[in-house]
Amino acid sequence: METLFFVIVSLVAIVSAILVVTCRNPINSALSLILTFFCLATYYVMLDAPFMAAVQVMIYAGAIMVLIVFTIMLLNIRVNASKSQTHKVLLGLLIGFFTLLNTAVIVFKSRVALPNGPLTGDIIKQQGHTELIGRELFTTFLLPFEITSILLLVAIIGAVILAKKKI
Amino acid sequence: MFDYVWLIPFFPLVGFLINGLFGKKIKNEAVIGAIGTLAIFSSFIVSCLILVEMVGLSPEKRIFEKVVFPWIHSGNLKADMAFLLDPLSCVMIMVVTGVGSLIHLYSIGYMHGEEGFYRFFSYLNLFCMSMLLLVLGSNMLVMFIGWEGVGLCSYLLIGYYFHKKSAGDAAKKAFVMNRVGDFGFLLGLFILYWWLGSNHNIWTINFMEIKEASHLLPYGGVVTVATLCFFVGATGKSAQIPLFTWLPDAMEGPTPVSALIHAATMVTAGIYMIARMSFVFIKAPETMLIVAVVGAATAIFAATIGTAQNDIKRVLAYSTVSQLGFMFLAMGVGAFSAGIFHLMTHAFFKACLFLGSGSVIHAMHYALHHEHLHDDAQDMRNMGGLRKAMPITFITFFVSTIAIAGIPGFSGFFSKDEILWQAFANPYHGSVNYILWGTGAVAACFTAFYMFRLVFMTFFGDFRLNAKVKEHLHESPLVITIPLMVLGFLAVVGGYIGMPKVMGMLPNYFEHWLDPVFELANEYGATYAHSGAHNSHALEWGLMGGSVVIALIGIGIAASMYLKNTGAPAKFVAAFPTLHRAVYNKWYIDELYDYLFVNPCKAFGQFLWKGFDVLVVDGVVNGVASVVMGFSGIFRYMQSGLIHNYAWSMAFGVVVMLGYYVFK
Amino acid sequence: MENLNGYLIISAILFSIGTVGVLTRKNAIVIFMCVELMLNAVNLTFVALSRHLGNLDGQVFVFFVMTVAAAEAAVGLALMIAFYNNKESIDVDDINLMKW
Numbered sequence: 028m029e030t031l032f033f034v035i036v037s038l039v040a041i042v043s044a045i046l047v048v049t050c051r052n053p054i055n056s057a058l059s060l061i062l063t064f065f066c067l068a069t070y071y072v073m074l075d076a077p078f079m080a081a082v083q084v085m086i087y088a089g090a091i092m093v094l095i096v097f098t099i100m101l102l103n104i105r106v107n108a109s110k111s112q113t114h115k116v117l118l119g120l121l122i123g124f125f126t127l128l129n130t131a132v133i134v135f136k137s138r139v140a141l142p143n144g145p146l147t148g149d150i151i152k153q154q155g156h157t158e159l160i161g162r163e164l165f166t167t168f169l170l171p172f173e174i175t176s177i178l179l180l181v182a183i184i185g186a187v188i189l190a191k192k193k194i
Numbered sequence: 195m196f197d198y199v200w201l202i203p204f205f206p207l208v209g210f211l212i213n214g215l216f217g218k219k220i221k222n223e224a225v226i227g228a229i230g231t232l233a234i235f236s237s238f239i240v241s242c243l244i245l246v247e248m249v250g251l252s253p254e255k256r257i258f259e260k261v262v263f264p265w266i267h268s269g270n271l272k273a274d275m276a277f278l279l280d281p282l283s284c285v286m287i288m289v290v291t292g293v294g295s296l297i298h299l300y301s302i303g304y305m306h307g308e309e310g311f312y313r314f315f316s317y318l319n320l321f322c323m324s325m326l327l328l329v330l331g332s333n334m335l336v337m338f339i340g341w342e343g344v345g346l347c348s349y350l351l352i353g354y355y356f357h358k359k360s361a362g363d364a365a366k367k368a369f370v371m372n373r374v375g376d377f378g379f380l381l382g383l384f385i386l387y388w389w390l391g392s393n394h395n396i397w398t399i400n401f402m403e404i405k406e407a408s409h410l411l412p413y414g415g416v417v418t419v420a421t422l423c424f425f426v427g428a429t430g431k432s433a434q435i436p437l438f439t440w441l442p443d444a445m446e447g448p449t450p451v452s453a454l455i456h457a458a459t460m461v462t463a464g465i466y467m468i469a470r471m472s473f474v475f476i477k478a479p480e481t482m483l484i485v486a487v488v489g490a491a492t493a494i495f496a497a498t499i500g501t502a503q504n505d506i507k508r509v510l511a512y513s514t515v516s517q518l519g520f521m522f523l524a525m526g527v528g529a530f531s532a533g534i535f536h537l538m539t540h541a542f543f544k545a546c547l548f549l550g551s552g553s554v555i556h557a558m559h560y561a562l563h564h565e566h567l568h569d570d571a572q573d574m575r576n577m578g579g580l581r582k583a584m585p586i587t588f589i590t591f592f593v594s595t596i597a598i599a600g601i602p603g604f605s606g607f608f609s610k611d612e613i614l615w616q617a618f619a620n621p622y623h624g625s626v627n628y629i630l631w632g633t634g635a636v637a638a639c640f641t642a643f644y645m646f647r648l649v650f651m652t653f654f655g656d657f658r659l660n661a662k663v664k665e666h667l668h669e670s671p672l673v674i675t676i677p678l679m680v681l682g683f684l685a686v687v688g689g690y691i692g693m694p695k696v697m698g699m700l701p702n703y704f705e706h707w708l709d710p711v712f713e714l715a716n717e718y719g720a721t722y723a724h725s726g727a728h729n730s731h732a733l734e735w736g737l738m739g740g741s742v743v744i745a746l747i748g749i750g751i752a753a754s755m756y757l758k759n760t761g762a763p764a765k766f767v768a769a770f771p772t773l774h775r776a777v778y779n780k781w782y783i784d785e786l787y788d789y790l791f792v793n794p795c796k797a798f799g800q801f802l803w804k805g806f807d808v809l810v811v812d813g814v815v816n817g818v819a820s821v822v823m824g825f826s827g828i829f830r831y832m833q834s835g836l837i838h839n840y841a842w843s844m845a846f847g848v849v850v851m852l853g854y855y856v857f858k
Numbered sequence: 859m860e861n862l863n864g865y866l867i868i869s870a871i872l873f874s875i876g877t878v879g880v881l882t883r884k885n886a887i888v889i890f891m892c893v894e895l896m897l898n899a900v901n902l903t904f905v906a907l908s909r910h911l912g913n914l915d916g917q918v919f920v921f922f923v924m925t926v927a928a929a930e931a932a933v934g935l936a937l938m939i940a941f942y943n944n945k946e947s948i949d950v951d952d953i954n955l956m957k958w
Contacts, residue, residue, distance in 0.1 A: 033861065037868050044872050044895060048879035053887055060891050063872075067898055070865070074909045079917055083901075086924050091894065091931045098935045099887055102942050114838075116882055122845050123878035129852040130870035134863060136856075144912025163914045164921065175925045182929030189936040192943065835956030837889075841880055 033073065040066035053099045057092060064088040075148045078156045195240075195247045196258045199277045202237045202287060203326040209233030209319035217312025227302035230315035234298050234322050238291035245284050253710050256281055259332050259402065266335070270397035278332030278401060282711045285534060286329035286466055289541050293458045294322050296677035300549055301450040303673035304556060314354060318454070321347035325459050329466055333400040334383050337467070341379065341431065344460045345372040351455065352447040364443035371440045375430015379467075382423035386474070389416050401470060405714060408473045413722065418478040424471065425485055428464030432518050434492045439784050441515055445507040449552030452507060457514050457548050458541035465518070465537050468525045472715035476528065479722060483623055486526025490617075490633040493519030495781070497640035501647070502778040505572050506551045509648050513598070514544060516637060520613055523634060527623065528719050529616035531708040535692045536609035538704075542688050543594040543606055546681035550591035553670045553678065554652060557584060561666035569659065574651040581653040583667040586675045588653050590682030595649050597685040599642035600745045605689030610638060611738055612694055618737060621723035631737075635744050642748030650756035696734045865906035872899035886938050886948040890931075897927050 043066065046059035064087045071080035151159065164172055209230050217226055248256050258279040266273040277283075298318060305314055324343025331337035346369075353365030383399065389411075391397040396407045411417050428434070433441040444456055455461070468475055468485070475481060493516045500512035517540050524533030557580075558571035569576050581588035597606035618631040657664045669675065692704035755762040767774045776782065872895060879892030901920045908916025942948055 030861070033864065037864075040868065041871060041875070044875045047888075047891060047895060048875055048883065053885055056888050056891055060895065063895065064898065067902060070868075070902055071905055074865075074905050076905050076909065076917055079905055079920060082921070082924060086928055087894070087898070091928055094931055094935060095887060095891060098938065102939065102948065114882065114884065119878045119882040122849055122881060123874040125849045125853065126845075126877055127870055127874040129849065129856050130873070131867060132856045133852075134866045134870065139862065139907075140911060142910050142912055146912045146914060148909075159914055160917060160921070163918050168918050171922060175922060179925065179929055182932045186932040186936040189933065190939045833956075835954055837950045837953060838881070845877055845881055 029073070036066050036069050036073075040070075054096065057096050057099065061088050061092050064092070075151045076156060078160050195243050196279055197260060198240060199244065199258075199260050199279055199330065200262045201240050202277075202291070202330065203323045205233045205236045205240075206319040206323040206326065210316050210323060213312050213316035213319065217316055220312065223302070223306065223311050226312045226315050227298070230319050231295060231298040231302065233319055234291055235295045237287075237322070237326065238295050241284070241287040241291045244279065245288060248279070248281070248284055256710060257402070270391060271399075272397070273333050273335040273399060275336060276332040276400075277330040277336075279330075280711055281707050282466075282469060282534065283329050285538060285708070287326060289538055290322065290325050290329060290459050293541050293545050293681070294325075294454060296680055297450050297454045297458075297545065297549070300453075300552070300674055300677040301448075303671050304450055304552055305448060310354070314351075314448070317347055317350045317354075318450075321351065321455060321460075325463070328463055332402065333398075335399055337470075338376075338379065338383070341427075341463060341467075342376065344455070344463060345369060345376065345431070348372070348444070348455055348460055351451040352444045354447055354451065358446070361446040364440070364446040368440040368444050371437045372430050375427045375437055378423045378426025378430065380427075382420045382427065385416065385420040385423060389420070404471075405473055408477070408714065408718075411474065411477050413477050414480065417474060418480050421471075421475050421478045421481040422484065424467065424475075425481060425488075428467055428522075429488070430464075431467075432461045432464030432522070433515050434464075434488055434519060434522060435495065438492065438496070438515050439780075439787065442508055442511040442780070445505070445511050449507070449548060449555065452511070453545045453548035453552070456511065457544035461514065461518055462521075462537050462541070465521045465525060465533055468522075469530050469534055469711070472530050472712050473718060475525075476715040476718045479622060482526050482528065483626065484526070486523050486617070486623065486630055487626075489519045489522030489524075489526055490630050490637070491519070492516070493523065493637040494633050494640070495519075497637045497644070498777055499780050501640060501644045502774060504574055505570075506554065506574050506577075506648065506652065507548075507572055509574075509644060510544070510547055510551060513547075513641065513645065516641060517544065517598070519637070520610060520634065523617055523630060524613040527617050527620040527627075527630065528715070529613060529620065530712045530715060531705045532609065532612040532616050534708060535704050536613055539597070539605040539609045539685070539688050539692075542681055543597040543685040546590055546594040546678060546685050547598070549674070549678055549681065550587050550594070553584065553587045553674055554580060554591075556670055556674070557587075557667050560668075561663045564666045565660075565663050567659075567663065574648065576659050577652045578655045578657045579653070579664075580657075580667065583664070584669045586669060587678060590675075590678040591653070592649060593682045594685045595645045597689075598645055599749060600638055600741060602742060603686075605685055605687070607742075608689035608692050608694065611741055612692070614638070614741055615694070615734055615737055619733070622719065624724065635741060638741060639744045639748040642745040643752050646749045646752035647756050650752060654757055694734075696731050696738075862906060862910045866903060869899045869902040869906070872896075872902070884949050884951060886941075886950050887935075889950065890934055890938075894927060894931070897923060 040063055043059045043062040047056045047063065050056045050059065064083060068080040068083045068088075071077070071083060146159070209232075212229055213226055220226055259276055260279070261274045261276040264274045298315070301314065301318065305311055308314065321344060324340045324347055326340070328337050328340025328344060331340060349365045349369040352368055353362050355361045386404070387397065387399055390404070390407055394407065394410050396403070396410070398404060398407070426437075430437040441456055441461070445452055447455075475485070496512045496515035496519065500509050500516065503509045503512065517536070521533045521536050521540070524530070524536060554577070555571050558577065562569055562571055593604070597604040600607045600610045614631060614634050617634055618627055620627060623630070690700060692702055693700045695702055755766070779785075876892045876896035876899060879895065880889055883889055883892065901923055904916040904920045904923070908914060908920075938948055941953065945952055
């Protein structure tokens with residue numbers, strides 16, 4: 028049952044990913060990408076990480092994709108029918124194929140460590156994923172957390188300055 | 195007093211430094227001259243004190259080595275800055291400092307008004323220091339420092355009038371020829387050091403240590419090679435065949451330089467070197483023969499050239515080369531003390547002759563300058579009858595000329611006669627002795643001839659330029675004439691300390707004084723001497739008389755041709771035009787050397803410049819630059835500025851690297 | 859976890875598709891979207907392995923990746939707007955002022 032569900036979601040994800048790459052209209056690419064994000068959120072739920080799924084939808088599908096759609100519409104990009112949208116397609120496909128091959132070989136030939144970490148699916152369901160993530164974030168990973176906040180500040184200022192007409 | 199021997203070269207060094215560094219600011223000529231003269235005079239006082247002390251010691255004790263500071267102690271090589279005092283070096287320091295002081299005094303007057311006055315005195319002091327290092331050095335390295343130093347100072351002083359191209363050329367010629375000789379000296383030094391070291395484990399360049407080890411040296415063989423190399427060095431420094439052509443050209447320097455360096459001191463360095471290494475030279479009979487033959491040949495060769503020259507200093511220059519030939523002849527036949535004796539008397543009368551000629555040239559310059567004429571002040575054909583205008587110069591000059599001609603009673607007679615006798619009677623060279631004696635006798639005849647030719651043309655007869663010039667001629671000041679008088683006096687009496695035994699009047703002090711230095715050499719020589727010396731007194735008196743007769747013949751011929759302004763010289767030249775042209779042009783030796791050595795060197799230099807430096811060196815350097823530029827021209831296409839290019843390269847790189855590790 | 863290989867393969871496929879998109883498309887915003895796709899594929903790997911190993915470090919890392927992606931989106935889009943103001947086009951082949 029679960030496997031079937033997994034296969035369906037995978038197909039949807041892969042198809043929408045291919046659509047992202049191949050659509051001529053950027054709005055269509057954006058919409059396909061949103062679909063891919065939703066599929067990934069589903070994956071996270073299947074992986075006992077509901078908080079990550081929520082965050083994925085909120086940030087990626089909610090903030091980043093909205094930003095991208097706004098930009099496409101703001102710049103009023105017309106799809107020029109005559110000019111080609113791609114170049115070197117075959118070579119690109121080749122590179123993609125080889126990347127896939129390498130990664131697949133690594134995945135199948137490698138030995139993964141044993142799943143004997145402290146958290147099992149039951150504990151996560153019992154204690155609440157959000158609480159667990161929060162605890163990790165604010166104790167072990169406090170420093171990166173604070174630095175990330177500064178990073179966001181820098182990004183805001185950078186974005187404002189870069190897009191201004193007159194500094 | 196022996197402990198203070200280091201003061202002897204130290205005083206001139208101080209004089210050099212003071213005059214060299216501050217001379218330009220001290221504008222007062224008297225002060226500069228006084229510093230220079232006092233420096234060398236102080237060395238003379240110290241030398242006198244040392245001599246007095248040495249006379250008081252018994253002969254075996256007359257040897258002292260003073261180590262000033264230990265210098266090179268590296269592996270097997272041990273060379274200290276050390277000075278050696280023995281009878282031979284005593285003689286040399288007395289000659290160098292004594293004659294040097296007089297010439298310094300003379301220069302104060304002669305170089306008056308010259309721009310660069312201080313430069314002259316500082317170089318002169320530097321020269322004296324180097325020469326004193328040379329004669330006092332107790333090992334070959336210190337001697338070599340002095341050897342090179344005198345060569346350098348010779349260059350600096352010959353090229354003193356550096357604005358004149360001829361002076362610069364003469365200086366370079368002297369230096370280069372000296373260098374060729376120095377190479378020989380070094381080779382000899384290396385061979386000796388190496389042979390004694392590798393065969394007997396005696397690694398030394400100290401003279402006394404080599405003397406003690408000299409019994410280990412073989413007769414002939416490697417010693418012949420080493421001594422020949424040393425002799426090449428001596429020919430360069432002392433202007434013998436084949437390296438003599440620099441000395442006449444060196445007359446471009448001021449006259450005091452010619453007197454000091456090219457008559458009394460530097461050119462005698464070669465003689466001194468052979469005397470110092472007498473115990474090595476005597477072990478190589480072939481070298482001794484070559485030394486004697488070269489000496490005799492140079493003596494007669496230079497004497498012939500001197501008969502035809504017209505420049506007063508040129509005549510004296512060739513005379514010096516000829517007299518040096520006599521000294522080498524003495525060395526070559528084993529008469530070491532006779533050679534040193536002639537060195538001493540030659541220093542006296544030759545310095546006096548040069549200084550006297552300087553006085554004459556000085557007066558002629560002044561007189562011609564006042565008449566606004568530009569004739570050559572050094573050409574004897576412009577002089578004549580000067581003895582009335584310059585009495586003191588004339589008397590001292592005349593006395594020295596008699597000495598050099600070998601007239602009995604004057605110093606030159608005793609020394610030259612001793613040499614000729616030893617050339618005839620030495621036990622080393624068999625029947626070659628007669629040829630050596632004959633060549634020496636003929637050279638002596640020529641010497642008398644051209645020296646008296648010089649005196650007659652300059653001081654006797656009528657003045658050859660107009661009378662108005664003659665009115666301006668006058669005697670030189672005291673500062674110039676006092677050294678002349680002192681040297682003239684020495685030229686007369688200086689020989690009496692070396693009177694030969696056969697004359698029976700005075701013992702031969704000089705030979706006894708130098709006995710301990712050369713007795714080892716005589717010992718070695720006795721082992722292969724053959725047909726013992728003809729020690730018959732009658733023969734000695736006979737030869738003595740013969741040399742006097744020869745001298746008188748020379749004087750007579752000169753008198754008949756030049757005493758009155760007859761046309762005899764011109765007729766002689768007309769009768770033998772080719773011979774005269776060859777002799778006048780110095781037998782075309784300079785042209786020969788140009789053809790053999792100078793022009794090939796120049797051509798090689800041109801080749802190295804145009805061919806090697808421009809093509810190879812510049813080619814390599816420029817080539818490297820072009821290669822770098824070429825490669826950068828290829829590599830700059832990697833930074834295209836297009837995003838996709840970068841993305842492509844990144845992706846491609848990732849795939850390749852991953853692929854390598856995955857499929858390894 | 860028995861499905862780990864599956865998740866990893868899916869992630870690899872999404873990553874490769876993203877790579878093809880970056881190398882092939884000419885529109886700058888589409889390239890950006892493909893980069894986001896690649897990042898998300900990696901996020902999936904992180905979470906899958908974190909679940910497999912029973913450790914929360916992978917998920918916290920995903921958290922930070924998302925943050926950085928957001929910041930990058932902001933700045934990158936601002937850059938593209940600035941570029942559009944200059945050249946009236948967002949074709950990456952037109953960004954060639956530094957070309958030799």
